[in-house]
Amino acid sequence: MPAGSLTVICGSMFSGKTEELIRLVRRALYARRTVQVFKPALDTRDPATVIRSHNGALHEALAVESSASLYLSIAPETQVIAIEEAQFFDEDIFSVCQALADEGKEVIVSGLDMDFRGAPFGAMPSLIAVADNVVKLRAICAVCGGDAARSQRLLDGQPAPASAPTVLIGATEHYEARCRQCHRVPED
Numbered sequence: 001m002p003a004g005s006l007t008v009i010c011g012s013m014f015s016g017k018t019e020e021l022i023r024l025v026r027r028a029l030y031a032r033r034t035v036q037v038f039k040p041a042l043d044t045r046d047p048a049t050v051i052r053s054h055n056g057a058l059h060e061a062l063a064v065e066s067s068a069s070l071y072l073s074i075a076p077e078t079q080v081i082a083i084e085e086a087q088f089f090d091e092d093i094f095s096v097c098q099a100l101a102d103e104g105k106e107v108i109v110s111g112l113d114m115d116f117r118g119a120p121f122g123a124m125p126s127l128i129a130v131a132d133n134v135v136k137l138r139a140i141c142a143v144c145g146g147d148a149a150r151s152q153r154l155l156d157g158q159p160a161p162a163s164a165p166t167v168l169i170g171a172t173e174h175y176e177a178r179c180r181q182c183h184r185v186p187e188d
């Protein structure tokens, strides 16, 4: 059995996670490896059949409703499994990724490590803990131009309150990349 692995690409919004995931997928395809790319059906920004970076890079993908459905969709011959927006999956995504890596698959996961409050997001912190490789990317802070590790949610131009729902699908209409100093989340 080949040695499996788990690589996690994390960071704020606009930090280049999707670009990096697509780069690794294309590299695997050049190496003639069999690849499947998944995303959560919850992410409705693009058609269910693609993942797309903020600067327009595209790759085909399969949208799945749950971690269980992702696992059941994997063909036995698949060698590389890429999973986009992992923070949106149910908590079983952790055991699914671990099982796949233990079965000899190369698993590449990308997702937000923090939500708009700066709190750990979904299964991402656990995945980071057990990953063989972690790539943490940074965007450019929309306020000061420094390195941004956080995602600011704005409502009518003001920082969204901590009580806002964790999930709000969107891009520049709702979010900015911000550094620790410029990031704000008002108390309720």
Ligand SMILES: Nc1ncnc2c1ncn2[C@@H]1O[C@H](COP(=O)(O)OP(=O)(O)O)[C@@H](O)[C@H]1O
Binding pocket: 011, 012, 013, 014, 015, 016, 017, 018, 019, 020, 052, 053, 054, 055, 138, 139, 140, 141, 142, 177
């Ligand atoms: N504040 C920003 N900092 C860096 N890149 C940005 C920013 N805003 C927009 N971009 C664009 O977003 C691209 C990264 O998009 P993407 O890979 O989809 O990021 P992520 O998946 O982390 O949200 C960059 O190459 C750049 O063209």
Ligand SMILES: Cc1cn([C@H]2C[C@H](O)[C@@H](COP(=O)(O)O)O2)c(=O)[nH]c1=O
Binding pocket: 012, 013, 014, 017, 018, 043, 045, 111, 112, 114, 115, 116, 117, 151, 166, 167, 168, 169, 170, 171
């Ligand atoms: C911070 C934050 C983000 N989201 C949503 C917004 C986008 O639909 C995705 C992140 O996409 P990206 O590829 O990383 O740019 O997540 C959210 O629902 N809740 C949040 O707190």
Ligand SMILES: [Zn+2]
Binding pocket: 141, 142, 143, 144, 145, 146, 178, 179, 180, 181, 182, 183
């Ligand atoms: Zn800043």
